[in-house]
Amino acid sequence: MGHSIAKVCVLGAGTMGAGIAAQVANAGVPVLLLDRTTDGPDRSIIARSALERLGKAEPAAFMSKAAARLVEVGNFDDDLGRVAECDWVIEAIVEKIEAKHALYARLEDVRRAGTAVSSNTSTIPLERLIEGRSEAFAQDFLITHFFNPPRYMRLIEVVSGARSNPDLVAAVSAFADQRLGKSVVACKDRPGFIANRVGTFWLQSAVNAAFDLGLSVEDADAIAGKPMGVPKTGIFGLVDLVGLDLMPYLKASLTASLPKDDPYQAIARDEPLILKMIADGYTGRKGKGGFYRINREAGKVKEAIDLATGTYAKARKPMSIPAVAQKDLRALLALRGKAGAYAWAVLGPTLAYAAALVGEVADDVLAIDTAMKLGYNWKYGPFELIDRIGADEVAQRLEAEGHAVPPMLKLAAGRSFYRVEGGQRQFLGLDGEYHPVTRPEGVLLLEDVKAASKPLLKNGSAALWDIGDGVVCLEFTAKMNALDGEVMTLIAQSIALVQRHYKALVVYNEGSHFSAGANLGQALFALNIAAWGEVEKLVRGGQQAYKALKYAPFPVVAAPFGMALGGGCEIVLNSDAVQAHAETYIGLVECGVGLIPGWGGCGELIQRLSENPRLPKGPMPAVAKAFETISTATVAKSAAQAQEIGFLRPSDGITMNRDRLLADAKARALAMVEGYTPPERPLFRLPGAGGRAALDLAVQDFAAKGLATPYDTVVAGKLAHVLTGGDADMADGVSEAELLALEVEQFMALVRDVRTVARIETMLATGKPLRN
Structure with missing residues (x-):
């Protein structure tokens, strides 16, 4: 070029x-x-x-x-x-x-x-x-x-x-x-381009309708947030995030540059309350607060503004949206009263506006959908939303209310904007014909593979897909891609299948996060009924599955992104190589819930750190660094930082574009196939009782300074016992199997402690660690 x-x-x-x-x-x-x-x-x-x-x-x-x-x-x-x-x-x-x-x-x-x-x-x-x-x-x-x-x-x-x-x-x-x-x-060279042109119209419609219908900001955000696939901030939370002062600025810019007959001109208006809020410094999160604020004088109470009076009061629980309406847009729009009216007042005009802009701001519906999903974090683009409601239904409702039906919406009559034909995703073009959704060279998406094929293996928590050239992809599918016994079962089945028919395996999925770790809810249930045997079976099963991947006779490449925590981090550590998205937040966070890593994470981190040229040689530096990293539940804030901390090796790859991650991981796996031999089982040189005493002293020092809680010291003691090799004879070294046995022993001691149960309960209930 x-x-x-x-x-x-x-x-x-x-x-x-x-x-x-x-x-x-x-x-x-x-x-x-x-x-x-x-x-x-x-x-x-x-x-x-x-x-x-x-x-x-x-x-x-x-x-x-x-x-x-x-x-x-x-x-x-x-x-x-x-x-x-x-x-x-x-x-x-x-x-x-x-x-x-x-x-x-x-x-x-x-x-x-x-x-x-x-x-x-x-x-x-x-x-x-x-x-x-x-x-x-x-x-x-x-x-x-x-x-x-x-x-x-x-x-x-x-x-x-x-x-x-x-x-x-x-x-x-x-x-x-x-x-x-x-x-x-x-x-195209048009005012506001795509995302801000549609996004500003959407926000203005939503704010106007909330004032007109007399809705509270809490109710408006509940209706026009999650049920529409909009970030949980909803409308007013989003305006707070980007800044209230941006709205009049965007309005002035668009009204000055758009044609007088553009639909935005008819809805662009200044609310006296919003102008007063901006003048008073209530510009959102960057100012004194916005539609929501935190009242620190009242003890960090979240408050919301009353759109009618302009006064703040404690934010209340929003109206209840029926479960079916939270998942089905048609059911949401069919709700009686203000909820259904508001949902349509936001969606109807916005979807019509987006449809009217095809050909004007971009050549196709795909560009508009992509811009809204990536620019405003919508789960579905405008045309994907229309497909969920039905193009005919949207057109009929617009017509019934006397609004013009955009040509693109008429073109879709009786059809959808997207379809899968012969395993190929297609979109409806301006010419009325369907066209293939093509990806740039070097982009491979699992959603495309899934549209064109069936899984090789599947259960309730995982699936295995053929992604071509002799490579398979192991996908987690549970909520938050949590890991459980079913994932471990599928790993075992996958290894047998790959051994017979394929060359390599990639661990990857297209959820919001790679994996938040073990299924804590399932674990808590087992703890509450004292099913210790089941818990131990899960720990040992995880170790066996992960080590079977590590020593499989073919390359295994992990492709993490987003959160890769706890067990999600451990599967990465047990892979031959890693191709990580730049935005990977990886860490062994078990100590935060009163546990220690139980699926081989302790040994794998020690091994990586002992190979790190930045650390001095000898048994203590790697163990001390691993202890510090795990006991403080350190999470890397990027893949580059994960290399600095030691979760990733210097040789592991980093992909900047999320859409290129699977293709890069597949290429890395294929490059390893020829002459591949599994790694040798390590023999750990650990510092024993002397090293444990040094770690215990450090923990006591933290406790004395108020930086470690009483139970932190207990958990840290169990972790130190594992990392220093327990009571093994240091002269002989510690085998991997011995270190794994130590993990199980200390993990099981912690799960029997009521303080660990309290930590898990708090994490599940609040998402925050309990400092007991």
Whole structure:
């Protein structure tokens, strides 16, 4: 393609610019972050302060300390010439056309020809941005609209102009996809592009309807949140999150740039209460509160505002939505009273608006659905929602209320927007024909495999799929991908099947998280009826299954993402190799519920740490580090950090784009097939009683400082017993089997303690650890 990107410059160190710079650095690419020049000894203080804030940001902007070191700061007057060192320049300054034009004029003089220049604008059309610029600048210019926060939001909207060099646009898009981990959606040069155009309309409709119907914010969020596949924040919680002050700004921008007959113009209105809230500093979570606030004077009480009176009161439990209506959109819309009326007032106009925009903002329904799912975290895109209700039903209801039925909705009459034909997912095009949903090269999704085939093996908690080229995929399917006896059974069956007919196995799924660990609810039930034998059977069964995977005569590659905790972490540790998504949050967290790792996690972590060149040699350093990591329930906040902590080896791979994880893991597994031999069983050199005494002293010191609770010291003592080798003769070393037996012994001692039961009960009830 001829356009490689080895260094990036970001102009503007505000929230978005700084966040974009951090994500470029997370990709391992050097980045120059510039902002305005100030008087005084440090002329780059604006950019430098932004970098300092990034280092303290929560959630973290950087994936590792190494990434933070890749950002260099400067200012527009002293350092703009260094743009010539960069292959992509991203402008992220204030949304004022005059300021952007002035900066572009200066850029023309310093950038290398052929260097990509893009704006992170969300409101200004591309054609206006390049007014007065040279033909060469126009050819190298595009819009790359990131979403906030840039590390965590997967969507990037890419807009190219009539004169943009298609090769350059393709190179930037490929970099954004493969290196920055973004899902690229090509948009037309229209106001608000896709996500903010539909999203602003949706939020405005929802806020208007809540005021008009006299609904409380709690009830509105309950109706227009989870049942619609919207994040649990709901409408008002989401506005609090992004900031109330953003709404009038987006409204002003869209009303000024959209045609007068656009449906948004008819619903755009300012609520006096919201304007007053903004004026008083109630701009949402970044301000004194918003529609919800935490009243610290009353002892951290969550309060909600009354939309009629503007007064705050303790947030109350919202109206009850029937179980069927929480899962079936048609049932939700059919509810009598305010619930059904509000659901339609939000969905009806929004879905009609999205349907009217096909061809206007994007070429197909797929782009609009992808933008809304990734830009606003919707579970289903607008056209997937229409399919769940029925296109005919939506059209009939719009018609009955005197609203125009968009041509795209009429086109779908009697059909759905999506279908699976011959194992291939297809979407309805503007031409009235179905077209295949195609994936970029290097993207393999389990949902596509599942549409085209049946599982090789399946039970209530797991399934095994053939993903081609002799590789199979083990998928967890229980809630939160929790692990239980059925998963262990399927692992055993899978190993036998792969041995006979396949080459390698990948552990992967497409849930929200890889696995939250063992099924605690099931464990608690067994503890409450004192079924100790069943608990021990589960622990031993897990050890056997995981070790059978580790020593199988074929490669096993784990592909974790999101949370990989407890038993979810242990299956990763027992795999031959790991291909982790960059956003993997991995840890052995059992001590938080009064337990210790029981499925081989102790030995596996010691082994990894003993191979770590950063730690001194000898039995104690690896054991001390493992003890610290496990006893404090440390969770890595990224795959890069997991390598620093020791959960992942330096040789394990990291994939930035979630959609590329399965293909990368499969490729890694295939590369290991030829000449593969299982690992040798380790013999551990552990520090014994002397090492245990040192660990006990450290725990007592923590307890004396109030950093460890009384039961923490008990749990830590059991952990220390395992990690130091129990009562084994240190001269002979400790075999893996002996270490596993120690895990079972100490695990079973802890489950019999009522304080562990109390911790598990609290975790299940509140999601928070009990500090007993």
